[in-house]
Amino acid sequence: MAVADAAALRDELQRIGKQARRASDSLRSMSSTVKNAALLEIARRLRESAPLLKKENAKDLAAGQAKGLRGAMLDRLELTDARIEGMAVGLETVAALPDPVGEIESQVVRPNGLRIAQIRQPLGVVGIIYESRPNVTADAAGLCLKSGNACVLRGGSEAIHSNLAIAKIFVDGAVSAEAPEHAVQLIGTTDRAAVGEMLRLDRYIDVIVPRGGKQLIERIYDESRIPVVAHLDGVCHTYVHEGADLAMAKSICLNAKLQRPSVCNAMETMIVDAAVAEAFLPDVAAAFGEAGCELRGCERTREHIECAEATEDDWTAEYLDTILAIKVVDSLEDAIAHINEFGSHHSDAIVTDSYSASERFLDAVDSATVYVNASTYFTDGFMFGLGAEIGISTSKLHCRGPMALKELTSLKYVIRGSGQIRQ
Numbered sequence: 001m002a003v004a005d006a007a008a009l010r011d012e013l014q015r016i017g018k019q020a021r022r023a024s025d026s027l028r029s030m031s032s033t034v035k036n037a038a039l040l041e042i043a044r045r046l047r048e049s050a051p052l053l054k055k056e057n058a059k060d061l062a063a064g065q066a067k068g069l070r071g072a073m074l075d076r077l078e079l080t081d082a083r084i085e086g087m088a089v090g091l092e093t094v095a096a097l098p099d100p101v102g103e104i105e106s107q108v109v110r111p112n113g114l115r116i117a118q119i120r121q122p123l124g125v126v127g128i129i130y131e132s133r134p135n136v137t138a139d140a141a142g143l144c145l146k147s148g149n150a151c152v153l154r155g156g157s158e159a160i161h162s163n164l165a166i167a168k169i170f171v172d173g174a175v176s177a178e179a180p181e182h183a184v185q186l187i188g189t190t191d192r193a194a195v196g197e198m199l200r201l202d203r204y205i206d207v208i209v210p211r212g213g214k215q216l217i218e219r220i221y222d223e224s225r226i227p228v229v230a231h232l233d234g235v236c237h238t239y240v241h242e243g244a245d246l247a248m249a250k251s252i253c254l255n256a257k258l259q260r261p262s263v264c265n266a267m268e269t270m271i272v273d274a275a276v277a278e279a280f281l282p283d284v285a286a287a288f289g290e291a292g293c294e295l296r297g298c299e300r301t302r303e304h305i306e307c308a309e310a311t312e313d314d315w316t317a318e319y320l321d322t323i324l325a326i327k328v329v330d331s332l333e334d335a336i337a338h339i340n341e342f343g344s345h346h347s348d349a350i351v352t353d354s355y356s357a358s359e360r361f362l363d364a365v366d367s368a369t370v371y372v373n374a375s376t377y378f379t380d381g382f383m384f385g386l387g388a389e390i391g392i393s394t395s396k397l398h399c400r401g402p403m404a405l406k407e408l409t410s411l412k413y414v415i416r417g418s419g420q421i422r423q
Contacts, residue, residue, distance in 0.1 A: 020152050056162050238256050265379040266320070268324070369401050390407075
């Protein structure tokens with residue numbers, strides 16, 4: 001890039017940052033009534049604009065096919081009628097949720113009469129950097145608007161036409177409902193240098209939330225001057241315990257892997273207790289085979305089924321595809337140890353009828369979401385009743401799991417006195 005182009009890009013990002021900061025000052029005190037009206041209007045316009053959105057999305061799909069994107073990646077990119085409806089329903093759900101801004105988290109009266117309260121406030125300006133899935137544009141913008149935050153969005157180049165169309169609908173709908181003009185801004189260039197410039201806007205952006213592949217997120221961690229809330233991988237496990245109902249286990253494992261293999265909450269490794277391996281593996285392997293799923297197993301797995309040999313790399317792989325690693329273990333403790341060593345602390349499940357085993361699993365597995373007798377595919381803000389989510393955080397500061405309305409706020413101490421002074 002020429003120096004002049006680099007300077008122009010830097011100036012453009014600075015302008016966006018300044019506009020976002022000014023918008024955040026207005027959003028901080030905007031009423032729930034205005035925010036909810038804006039979200040409902042945007043939802044209406046998304047439905048109304050479904051033909052336009054699919055037309056713009058078709059351009060991205062055609063470009064992706066020309067670039068040789070795999071089927072799973074094209075699936076993440078596609079906007080169907082159901083997914084457009086899902087965006088609209090998500091915004092309506094967020095509008096119906098309680099507004100976290102102004103919530104009193106705690107309050108005490110000190111012996112000297114000072115009344116001290118912790119009150120929820122917006123973070124300010126949230127920067128979201130994401131790849132592929134254009135519905136993130138609506139989900140992220142909607143959550144930020146409801147929680148009183150301005151947002152700066154930078155979607156992937158593979159979804160540029162879809163993202164621009166969604167963002168325009170969002171901005172027009174928000175402004176028509178009297179929200180600030182720059183409450184939501186999408187960086188329109190596909191130049192990769194824009195990410196670097198965005199990560200240096202620490203004067204204007206308060207937090208960065210990345211959603212994408214490991215390479216992108218590692219780059220953001222390396223370059224950002226701004227605090228980052230992210231997850232690196234979605235290496236999710238389902239452990240079939242010796243006390244499992246095997247029919248239930250089969251149903252859960254098939255759903256966790258095959259319902260949508262391209263998402264971060266899909267199961268990547270299935271762990272099977274040795275006590276049930278002979279009874280369980282041939283049946284479930286046949287079902288996976290019929291679905292076209294490639295299996296890679298440890299040596300003990302291959303004693304029960306024919307499949308490719310798993311390598312050490314398979315235990316840490318986020319395939320995002322119809323590929324599954326299988327590990328046979330001797331005990332609950334071995335399963336827990338494997339998950340904590342090789343997993344990404346995202347979503348992990350146990351299938352068992354044993355209460356003591358389930359409680360041990362829930363306590364010992366160090367992940368953002370842990371399940372008993374349910375599919376990891378449920379790790380989703382909408383499924384958790386949060387309306388939507390910006391991402392699934394595997395961080396431990398300041399939030400963990402689906403990042404939704406409450407996670408987009410922080411706490412302010414408000415102290416009321418009657419003339420007290422400190423001696």
